[in-house]
Amino acid sequence: MSTVSESGVVDAVAKELFIGGKWTAASGGRTFPVHDPATGEVLCEVADASPGDGVAALDAAVAAQAEWAQHPPRERGEILRRSYDALMRRQEELALLMTLEMGKPLAEARGEIAYAAEFFRWFAEEAVRIDGGFATAPNGTGRFLVTKQPVGPSILITPWNFPMAMGTRKIGPAVAAGCTMVIKPAAQTPLSMLALTQILADAGLPDGVLNVLTTTDSGGVMEPLIRDGRARKLSFTGSTAVGRKLLEQCSDKVLRTSMELGGNAPFLVFDDADLDAAVDGAMQAKMRNIGEACTAANRFYVQRGIADEFSRRLTERMAALPIGRGTEDGVVVGPLIDEAAVEKVTTLVNDAAQRGARVLTGGSTVDGPGNFYQPTVLTDVPADARMAAEEIFGPVAPISVFDTEEEALAAANDTEYGLVSYVYTNDLKRALRVCERLEAGMVGLNQGIVSNPAAPFGGIKQSGLGREGGTVGIDEFLETKYIAVNL
Numbered sequence: 001m002s003t004v005s006e007s008g009v010v011d012a013v014a015k016e017l018f019i020g021g022k023w024t025a026a027s028g029g030r031t032f033p034v035h036d037p038a039t040g041e042v043l044c045e046v047a048d049a050s051p052g053d054g055v056a057a058l059d060a061a062v063a064a065q066a067e068w069a070q071h072p073p074r075e076r077g078e079i080l081r082r083s084y085d086a087l088m089r090r091q092e093e094l095a096l097l098m099t100l101e102m103g104k105p106l107a108e109a110r111g112e113i114a115y116a117a118e119f120f121r122w123f124a125e126e127a128v129r130i131d132g133g134f135a136t137a138p139n140g141t142g143r144f145l146v147t148k149q150p151v152g153p154s155i156l157i158t159p160w161n162f163p164m165a166m167g168t169r170k171i172g173p174a175v176a177a178g179c180t181m182v183i184k185p186a187a188q189t190p191l192s193m194l195a196l197t198q199i200l201a202d203a204g205l206p207d208g209v210l211n212v213l214t215t216t217d218s219g220g221v222m223e224p225l226i227r228d229g230r231a232r233k234l235s236f237t238g239s240t241a242v243g244r245k246l247l248e249q250c251s252d253k254v255l256r257t258s259m260e261l262g263g264n265a266p267f268l269v270f271d272d273a274d275l276d277a278a279v280d281g282a283m284q285a286k287m288r289n290i291g292e293a294c295t296a297a298n299r300f301y302v303q304r305g306i307a308d309e310f311s312r313r314l315t316e317r318m319a320a321l322p323i324g325r326g327t328e329d330g331v332v333v334g335p336l337i338d339e340a341a342v343e344k345v346t347t348l349v350n351d352a353a354q355r356g357a358r359v360l361t362g363g364s365t366v367d368g369p370g371n372f373y374q375p376t377v378l379t380d381v382p383a384d385a386r387m388a389a390e391e392i393f394g395p396v397a398p399i400s401v402f403d404t405e406e407e408a409l410a411a412a413n414d415t416e417y418g419l420v421s422y423v424y425t426n427d428l429k430r431a432l433r434v435c436e437r438l439e440a441g442m443v444g445l446n447q448g449i450v451s452n453p454a455a456p457f458g459g460i461k462q463s464g465l466g467r468e469g470g471t472v473g474i475d476e477f478l479e480t481k482y483i484a485v486n487l
Contacts, residue, residue, distance in 0.1 A: 006327070009097045010191065015046040017053055017214065018197050020060035021207025027052050032216045034191060037103040037335040038325040038370040046190050049215040054182070054225050057211035061153040061180040062230050064208030069150045069178040071206070076175055077127035080120040082203035087117035087168075087196075094164065094195060099326040101189045102163055103334040103371070104289055106326055116165035116196075118453040119469065123172035126474045130177070145483040150178035151256050152232035154477065155225055157218075157246075158193065159238050160186035160337055161292045161393075167193050169453070169468050170235050171200070171210065177477035179233065182211045184222055188337055190214040229253045233477065236260070237294075240417070240462050258466035258476045260294070260458060262391050263419035266412035267297035268434065270405075271305040273424035277446060279313045282397065284448030285422050287321070287375070290334055291395040292341070294463075295420045295442075295451060298392055299381075300399040301408050307401045311360060311379050314397060318375040319361040321395075325370070335371040336394055342371045345394035352378055352385040352398060362395070389415065405430065413439045419459035420450055441467075 015031070016023040026047035033042040049057075087094065095109035104112070133146040154174050158166040163185060174181050185193035197212050215221045225231055226249045233256045236246055240262040250257050267285055269278045285297035302310045326334035336342050342365060349363055362376030373394055381388065381398040388398070402408040412421055421440040425431050435443045441459035444450045451457060456470035466476050 004093045004096050006096065006100060009093045010043050010100065012093075013097065013191050013195050014198060015044060015194070017047045017049055017057070018194075018201075018210070018212040019053070019057045020063075020211065021201070026050060032187065034101055034188075035338075036100055037337055040369050043100055043191070046194070046214050048217070049213040049221050050217070051221050051224055053215075054213055054221040055228075057182045057213055058153065058225050058228060058230060060208040060211050061182050064206065065150075065153050065180045068180050068206060068209050071178060073127045073130065073176075073178075076178065077124040079200070079203050079205050080124035080127065080172060080175055083200050084117045084120040084124065086199045086203060087113055087120065090199075094192070096327070097195060098163060098189075098192050099334070101191045102160060103337060104326055105331045105334050108289060109326070112162060112165050115451070115453070116162075116168040119165065119168040119172040122453045122469070123176040123474060126173070126471070127176035130474065130478065142487055143485040145485055147481045147483065148478040149481055151477050151479050152179060153230060154179045154181050154233035154235060155222065155231050156181055156183040157222065157234070157236045157238065158183065158185050160188040161289055163189035163192035164196060166237050167196055169457075169473075170237075171196075173468075173474040174477050175205070175209070177474050179477045180209050180211075182213060182225060182231070184213045184215065184218065187214065187216050187218070223249055226250060226255065227252050232256060234258070235476065243464070256476075258468065259464040260468060261419075261462060261464040262417055263294040263296070263459065263463055264298045264389070264391055264415040264417040265295060265420045265422065265440075266438075267300045267422040268408050268412060268424065269300070269302045269306065269310055270408075270425040270427070270430065271303040272426050272430075273306070274426060274446075275306060275310060275313070278310065278424040279317060281422065281424060281444070281446070281448030282314055283317055285444065286397050287318075287333070287395060288449065290336065292337065292393050294391070296393070297397070297422055297448075299388060299411075300397055301402050301411055302399055303408070304401050304403055307399070311377065311399050314399070315360040315377045318377050318395075318397065321375045323366060323372055323374070333372075333375055333395055336373055338371055341393060342373055345373050345392060345396060348387040348390065348392055349376060349378070349396060352381050352387055355382045355385050357381045357385060357398065383411070391417075405434065409434065409437050413437075416462045417459065418461035419463035420444065422448060
């Protein structure tokens, strides 16, 4: 158990909107409850923003943009660095807060705080590396001057599954680039963002640069801001279905967009792979964040010669995972985020079983309070099962068998998504062939975790647009300006 008080970390967080550098109640004093997914109990009430509150937040961001764009890059970086230090110093209390509102075990929550902090450290260093160019025109009579400038006020929308890291992954480059922001965290997990907001304010972020809206009316509050025309950027992480709607809204004012959307990650294991490493990687790729991750392995394809042994080992590992409230010692599998998530996983597993899949372990909910589902392994999963096409977002590993490399690639690429793929093989030539032909923005070659703040994160096809992190992450918040010089 953590030595930090549960009630203490919740009480310490501001529960209001953050607009123009001030904590303020929502219009009409409206609030909504934040629940502990492990117990169903209400942790607290937070402000429930109205469309009018949203306009006020955008007003503040627009008012602060010109001055913030001129803020020295070094100081922008120092604000991020001070925020990084604060995150790491307060890692334990912030991890507990995250576990309470989202459900992931404390060990994973601590890992996310460290991961989230790294985005601030990385972009603190990128703030002073925004460059341009100078060149002679081909005809020799002029010069080309190229500069990069902040894109302008930005709308950021983050999901519930990584409530701190998805915030820092967007806020970090926006701050480094000189963009003001209006950010809306998910209603299920607003507390981590509210805590992060105070950390940034304490680190010296000027008033109006970051404005935070917590609300249960996402569409009603955010659509008017997107269609307003004063915001010039939208960065969204969430489902593909919502992403499509947001792209339609952005088209009205031709907003710059970054979209990190859904995934349907294949996990390929060839018969020449190191089986121990493959099983370890499968556990990481599947069970990180209780399977509630867009990068989670969603479809396991194993070559026939090792399929039975792989399935046996994976089943043993999954069946042995301790389930419980994330604050309890030794717990590895916490609750899913809400009842709807449990219902979706249940429906997908039942559909696969009805179509002929065999349940090797798990396959049902857990009795008692909370949104728990057993770690589950399925084999003989047919290609027409719903989970072959839909993101599971839960602790379920469906296994299918393949015979040839071509067959494996065809199955892996047979999806509208293209975020990440995983490949296990010890054949170098095969590794390069398969990695190049996989239709995904990221590939984990003999490793089960690909996310890294220093690397570009993003997908292709209907998994999104643009990249976050790495040297290209800040480019999403910069516009390139070309100045023609006549000599």
